[in-house]
Amino acid sequence: MALEGSLREFPVTDIIQMVSLTKQTGAAEIKAAYRGQPTVGRIYFRGGNVVFAELDNLPTMEALLSFFSIDDGEFTFITGEPAPREEIHSSSEMIMMQGINRSDEVKLIREVLPSDDIVPRLADNPQTVNGGSINLRPEEWKLLTLINGQDDIATISRKGNISLHNTEKVIVHLLQLGLVEKQQRNVKYILYAELSELAIGVLGTTAKNLIDQSYQRAHIYIETDITPDQAYEVVVNFQKLSRLLVGPKKSDMLADQMRDRVNKLFNIR
Known part of the structure; x- marks a missing residue:
């Protein structure tokens, strides 16, 4: 045919x-x-x-x-x-x-989430629909606890181990309930969160200190904006530091994953 x-x-x-x-x-x-x-x-x-x-x-x-x-x-x-x-x-x-x-x-x-650049954050003064009580499903409570005002929806989806589509559905519902508000994503916060997530997933909680040291060695602070070149420098610093703990093989593999995350975040192909 x-x-x-x-x-x-x-x-x-x-x-x-x-x-x-x-x-x-x-x-x-x-x-x-x-x-x-x-x-x-x-x-x-x-x-x-x-x-x-x-x-x-x-x-x-x-x-x-x-x-x-x-x-x-x-x-x-x-x-x-x-x-x-x-x-x-x-x-x-x-x-x-x-x-x-x-x-x-x-x-x-x-209609509610027109782009992937939106970051949900908890509302300062939650307003429920018609002033009614809030009844959330377990999945909705789980995602609500993951919203920190820094992670975009794709990152929240990964952390919650919930499909991106279902995560978006829940976020829309939370927006409608007035529990959550929208803001444009901030690359510097998302990058820090994603690099930390990757590192901790492989090396454990001590990896968070390595991420912080990697930023400091590059003279980059979480309060300031970050460019792709600076992000790559953070990865190189982390690669050097982590080699001392886990050896070159695991360190290089993790660094490759981090570079891939940087490329996706900055839309570099």
């Missing part, structure tokens, strides 16, 4: 319907922008049924549903391409219902 074209003319729901009707086995490769970054993902089919999906290292079902919020890009169906594994067992009808619901949710989220 020769199936290729634009998502504007042939959205993901149509692709799934067509492959389901013709009971094809293969992969729909989709090239598009996801969350502002160019990416390539795939939806795999066996006998017309969706069995697997991959997009930006997301969990399988999250990857599949995320495709429904992408409405601009190109796709090509690769006949006979086998799935790496089969993890999806829902019917095409159920998947499309979930996907359409996800697309509607994303549209509502984007």
